[in-house]
Every structure is written in structure tokens, then in C-alpha cells.
Amino acid sequence: MKARTLLAALVCASLTTGCLFTARHELPANAVFGKFPEHSAAGERPFEDSGMKNWALAGFVPWTGWGSQRMLEEHDPGSGLRIENLAIETRFGTWDTIIWVFPGFFYGYYLWAPRTVEVSGSVVHGQANGR
């Protein structure tokens, strides 16, 4: 009975606040979707990275602060280089699913619900106006 009451309270809290699993994607200064007009494929170096972002209470409370921006900053290509053709994906992956199924059957999700964030792109030489 207590578990059912707790579950109902969590669902109500989620519905009241209406912001679950919210991931905001901000790009660092040298990273873009698409490509610069003077894009050149010469020396292009693709990269990809992924990480697990954690929420408590069915996505109601984020408890790891990092998002896609931090992951991209870790791939900072340095001076004179840019990240182009970005792609950012969020999903419930296999490990996310295992984590919230095992601890408490289906309702483990209401205690700890991770979601995977994956970023990919290409590091390219950035020369303003192609010159």
C-alpha cells in the first residue's frame, strides 16, 4: 500500500511539474550542425562519444549535470579547428534499460532512470571565409 501511495505521489509530481528527462543541448563556440560555406573535406576527422545521463524519480530530478555540451567540449579540437556535421542522439539504451528493470522490477524506473546521450561529428580545419 505504501509503495502504491509513493508511486502515485511520484506520478502526480511528474504530471504537475511536466518536465521529465529534459536534456538541453548547447553547442560550444566552434561546433555547428551543418557546415560552414567554405567547408573543405580535406583533413576531416570523424569522432563520436556517448555517456549516460542520470535522473531520479522517473526523469523528474536530473542528478548528473552534464549534457551534450560538456561531451563536445571534451572534444575541443583546438585553435583553428571546428566541429561540423554534428549529430546528437538521446535514447534509452540497453544498459539504461537493465539498470531500471533490475533494481525494482519495472518500477526501478521511478527511482533511477538513466538515458544515453551520444554525440558525433567531424573535426575540420576552420579558415575564415576560406582564406
Next chain:
Amino acid sequence: MRRWTTLLLVLSLSGCFTVRHSYEGDHLLTSTPEVEGYKVRHVRHFEGHDRQFFWIHGGFPVGEDLNGAEQAAREIGDHDAVVNLQLTDGQNVTDAFITHIPCILSLLCGTWSVWVEGDVVDLEEAR
């Protein structure tokens, strides 16, 4: 036994409620207010929201996939780029209601949302 059956069922659906933000076109979208090497001429501000419906805990998407970058790129029209791009995905109050109540805690179905905001600009070569 029930637990293992559920686990196998759910694992077969991993990748559920997937949202991919990507753009393959010739324009440029960035979160910063400036574009290196170019002067930016502001055209207009825009905000948008898109929602997608999924069956069975997000395992089976219905309709066009959510893609905030593509959605922002559609706002460019005849102009050059989007700056000050803000991309968010998750569930708002409507998604949470649909997913938790009629969809029975996402077991039957659910919805996910993407929000985009930014400024459409023209780019002029900096001298």
C-alpha cells in the same frame, strides 16, 4: 520467470524514445550569437515544438522522427543560417500525462517532445 520475461521484452525494445538531432544540408546552425569570419544580419526569431507518438514503451515510433536540428533548418528558408540555437528534448506536462495515464506508465505507448528556438540570420563576409 516473470521478471526475466519482462527484462527480455524490454531489452528487445532498447533504443526506445530515441531522438536524433542532425542536419545534412548546406546551411549552418550554431548556439553562439556570432559566426566566425562572418558578419551576422538578424532576420527573425523563431520558436517551435514537435511531438512524436511511440508504441510499447517507445519501441515503435509513429510518423516523422523528432529532429530539432532539421526543424530549425526548415526555418532558414532563403536565408543563410541559424544562430543562438537552443535545442531541448524531453517530456512536458502533456507528454507526461499521455505516457503515464492512458498509456499506463509507458507500457502501451508514450510521447516525447523537442523544442527549438533560435534566430534566422544572413551571413556577410567580414572584411
